[in-house]
Amino acid sequence: MKKNNLRVEFAGVTFAGAGPSDPALCTIATAAALASADAILYDDLGCQAVMDEHAAKDAQKVYVGKRGARDGATGATAQSAICEEIVRRALDGERVVRLKGGDPSTFGRLQDEIEACKANSLSWRVIAGVTSASAAAASLGVPLTAPRARRQVASLSVVSAHADVDWTSVSRGANTIAIYMGARKLESLARRLCAERGDSTPCMGVRRASSPDEARWVGTLAEAADGRMREALTDRKDDSQKNDSDLSPLLVVVGEAAKSDDDT
Amino acid sequence: MKKNNLRVEFAGVTFAGAGPSDPALCTIATAAALASADAILYDDLGCQAVMDEHAAKDAQKVYVGKRGARDGATGATAQSAICEEIVRRALDGERVVRLKGGDPSTFGRLQDEIEACKANSLSWRVIAGVTSASAAAASLGVPLTAPRARRQVASLSVVSAHADVDWTSVSRGANTIAIYMGARKLESLARRLCAERGDSTPCMGVRRASSPDEARWVGTLAEAADGRMREALTDRKDDSQKNDSDLSPLLVVVGEAAKSDDDT
Numbered sequence: 001m002k003k004n005n006l007r008v009e010f011a012g013v014t015f016a017g018a019g020p021s022d023p024a025l026c027t028i029a030t031a032a033a034l035a036s037a038d039a040i041l042y043d044d045l046g047c048q049a050v051m052d053e054h055a056a057k058d059a060q061k062v063y064v065g066k067r068g069a070r071d072g073a074t075g076a077t078a079q080s081a082i083c084e085e086i087v088r089r090a091l092d093g094e095r096v097v098r099l100k101g102g103d104p105s106t107f108g109r110l111q112d113e114i115e116a117c118k119a120n121s122l123s124w125r126v127i128a129g130v131t132s133a134s135a136a137a138a139s140l141g142v143p144l145t146a147p148r149a150r151r152q153v154a155s156l157s158v159v160s161a162h163a164d165v166d167w168t169s170v171s172r173g174a175n176t177i178a179i180y181m182g183a184r185k186l187e188s189l190a191r192r193l194c195a196e197r198g199d200s201t202p203c204m205g206v207r208r209a210s211s212p213d214e215a216r217w218v219g220t221l222a223e224a225a226d227g228r229m230r231e232a233l234t235d236r237k238d239d240s241q242k243n244d245s246d247l248s249p250l251l252v253v254v255g256e257a258a259k260s261d262d263d264t
Numbered sequence: 265m266k267k268n269n270l271r272v273e274f275a276g277v278t279f280a281g282a283g284p285s286d287p288a289l290c291t292i293a294t295a296a297a298l299a300s301a302d303a304i305l306y307d308d309l310g311c312q313a314v315m316d317e318h319a320a321k322d323a324q325k326v327y328v329g330k331r332g333a334r335d336g337a338t339g340a341t342a343q344s345a346i347c348e349e350i351v352r353r354a355l356d357g358e359r360v361v362r363l364k365g366g367d368p369s370t371f372g373r374l375q376d377e378i379e380a381c382k383a384n385s386l387s388w389r390v391i392a393g394v395t396s397a398s399a400a401a402a403s404l405g406v407p408l409t410a411p412r413a414r415r416q417v418a419s420l421s422v423v424s425a426h427a428d429v430d431w432t433s434v435s436r437g438a439n440t441i442a443i444y445m446g447a448r449k450l451e452s453l454a455r456r457l458c459a460e461r462g463d464s465t466p467c468m469g470v471r472r473a474s475s476p477d478e479a480r481w482v483g484t485l486a487e488a489a490d491g492r493m494r495e496a497l498t499d500r501k502d503d504s505q506k507n508d509s510d511l512s513p514l515l516v517v518v519g520e521a522a523k524s525d526d527d528t
Contacts, residue, residue, distance in 0.1 A: 006288040006474075017398070024270040024293035025392060027283065031292060103394070105401035105408045106420070114405050126402035128289060128474075130367070130392045134281070137369035138390035141378050144369045145424065155423040156370070157437055160409065165419055169437030172430055174421055210392075 009036065010125060013086055013096045013117050015110060017103045017129015021046035021211035023053035025135060029127045030054070030099075038094040041085060045101030045249050046132070049211065079109055083116035090122045103129040107160055107180055133158060133178040136206035136251045139214060143257050144176055161185050171196035176255040183247035190224035193254055197221060202259035205229045206251045221254065273300065274389060277350055277360045277381050279374060281367045281393015285310040285475035287317035289399060293391045294318070294363075302358040305349060309365030309513050310396070313475065343373055347380035354386045365513075367393040371424055371444055397422060397442040400470035400515045403478060407521050408440055425449050435460035440519040447511035454488035457518055461485060466523040469493045470515045485518065 006029040014033045019025040031054040034040060040055055042048070044065035051061060064077040064085065082098075089096050100108045104126055117124040133156075137144045145156050157174035159165055161182035170177060171193060182189055190203065199222035207215045217232040234246045270293040278297045283289040295318040298304060304319055306312070308329035315325060328341040328349065346362075353360045364372045368390055381388040397420075401408045409420050421438035423429055425446035434441060435457060446453055454467065463486035471479045481496040498510045 006286060015402075017394075017402075019291065020392070022270060022293070024296070025291050027289050027291055027394060028295060029286070029288035032288070103398040103402075103408075105398055105406070107409050108407065110405075110407045124405070126405055128284070128394045128398035128402040130281075130291060130394055131398070134367040134369055134392035134395070138279075138281075138367075138392040141374075141388070141390055142369070143372065143374045144367075145371050145422070155421055155427060155429055155434065157419055157421050158409070159419040163419060166436055169433045169435075170419065171433075171437075173433030173435075173437040 006125070006127060010123075011095060012123030012125065013090050013098065014125055014127060015098045015100065015104045015108075015113065016127040018042075018047045018050040018099050018101050019130040020102060020132040020135035020209045021049055022135070023050045025130050025210050026050045026054060027127060027129060030129065033097050033127060034059070034099070036095060037097040039089050040097045040099055041082065042099040043101050046211075047099050047101055051099065079112055082109075083113055086113060087116050087120050087122065090117070091120065100129070102131045106131050106158065131158075132180070132206075132209045132249070132251050133253070136204075136209040136216075136253065137257075139206065139209060140204065140216060140218075142204075142253075142259070144178065144253070145257070161189060167192050168196060174255075176253060176257045179252040179254070181249070182252045183250040186230055186247070186250070186252070187225050187227060189252070190221050190229075194221045194225055197254065201254060202256060203229070204253050204258040205233055206253070207233045207247065208249060209251055218258065224252070270389070270391060274387075275359060276387030276389065277354050277362065278389055278391060279362045279364065279368045279372075279377065280391040282306075282311045282314040282363050282365050283394040284366060284396040284399035284473045285313055286399070287314045289394050289474050290314045290318060291391060291393060294393065297361050297391060298323070298363070300359060301361040303353050304361045304363055305346065306363040307365050310475075311363050311365055315363065343376055346373075347377055350377055351380050351384050351386065354381070355384060364393070366395045370395050370422065395422075396444070396470075396473045396513070396515050397517070400468075400473040400480075400517065401521070403470065403473060404468065404480060404482075406468075406517075406523070408442065408517070409521070425453060431456050432460060438519075440517060440521045443516040443518070445513070446516045447514040450494055450511070450514070450516070451489050451491060453516070454485050454493075458485045458489055461518065465518060466520060467493070468517050468522040469497055470517070471497045471511065472513060473515055482522065488516070 016030040034054040039060040041064045064082045155174045156176045157170045201221045203221045203224045204218045217229045280294040298318040301323045303324040305328045328346045419438045420440045421434045465485045467485045468482045
């Protein structure tokens with residue numbers, strides 16, 4: 001089975017990256033897949049605006065996100081239910097697009113869904129997308145991998161804050177650290193990284209990168225640990241009302257690359 | 265100066281990601297910028313096909329790549345000359361697109377070029393792109409960040425093989441390592457990582473990801489160290505003729521995510 005020809009009409013299951021949110025940061029391949037889809041199974045992050053602009057009017061749009069409270073008490077669609085929905089529709093002959101925010105190979109549950117396709121002998125392909133780290137860096141005009149200090153080191157660790165991470169190694173192994181899904185643990189992560197890199201290490205937060213209501217904060221790790229990033233980027237300013245979801249989706253970048261200067 | 269509105273006609277300098285090579289993996293924003301450019305300053309990797317498909321016919325296309333032997337004895341266009349060319353054209357009122365392979369914030373010399381714009385009070389913006397690591401993962405249908413073993417660890421180190429890297433920390437800090445520009449040092453890098461991760465660690469190489477002549481190899485670190493990846497992915501099979509450029513551009517992915525199975 002040839003999986004990844006992006007140039008032909010494709011009758012199987014397409015796992016497509018929506019990019020960070022701005023429909024202009026969607027790839028031409030994803031836009032074309034959305035335009036010819038019978039059904040689009042979509043996540044929260046970054047998908048709605050892209051779908052609004054590129055999807056066929058009569059495509060069925062099925063929310064299968066893992067956040068919010070739209071679907072049952074926990075708000076999360078079970079992974080097994082997503083896999084079943086993909087398979088059921090594809091076996092019925094629908095052209096299914098599974099739309100994921102950013103890049104489907106980065107922090108998506110891509111593997112489970114591909115395995116469900118394989119188990120049912122369904123054709124599938126993956127369309128890469130722009131990650132929110134790239135979009136945040138573009139928006140601020142900073143490099144992700146090249147430090148201002150022009151050291152030779154050029155590496156990037158892309159970390160999920162939900163993961164069990166060896167932060168000492170992550171910090172030593174990369175000059176820039178991009179942390180996804182860090183809203184809940186923001187202050188404790190920043191404190192942890194202060195111990196590795198020092199209080200004055202540049203740190204930036206970008207919320208809803210590339211969307212019309214993108215918000216940015218640039219400071220130091222110590223300031224982030226003190227709650228300054230949360231304060232700046234949280235929508236509701238009334239402390240009694242604040243909760244973690246008010247800060248999502250958040251991308252945190254740590255390292256010299258996160259330093260801003262004059263005109264941002 | 266508002267830098268990053270991707271929706272309006274933009275008269276300044278646009279730093280645009282071409283994506284990995286396939287014109288369908290170019291973003292809508294980059295395609296639009298190319299279509300309205302007066303001049304396009306482009307690199308080697310991944311740019312030509314994108315430009316062929318999306319650029320205005322009468323745009324001036326100026327090669328400013330750093331590889332090959334197209335420009336002088338070393339084959340590299342000096343960074344200062346690129347900055348000067350961008351500034352000169354923009355000051356002359358040309359709409360300049362600086363087209364970079366992949367994502368301009370990842371392993372590009374973006375900062376030098378932005379600073380040249382700032383020094384000359386030129387408006388600029390950055391359009392993010394799909395990196396070749398995402399494209400390679402999409403092509404193979406493997407996740408970059410989630411290991412098959414379903415451990416909680418989800419992190420990715422993206423490393424330039426040209427850099428002075430702490431490989432022990434990189435290896436400990438990330439379950440998946442994506443190495444760019446690793447053709448020249450392939451065997452020594454693989455040997456180095458064997459010492460950290462073990463000989464049987466999955467390792468894959470993807471050359472010219474997303475282009476029509478994409479080539480892939482999947483094996484182990486020990487096999488890569490023994491020259492098996494180079495042998496499989498090098499164009500010229502005559503040993504006396506082989507050189508490093510025959511293996512570029514190469515992306516190497518190390519870790520459980522790099523394991524392939526049945527149908528690739």
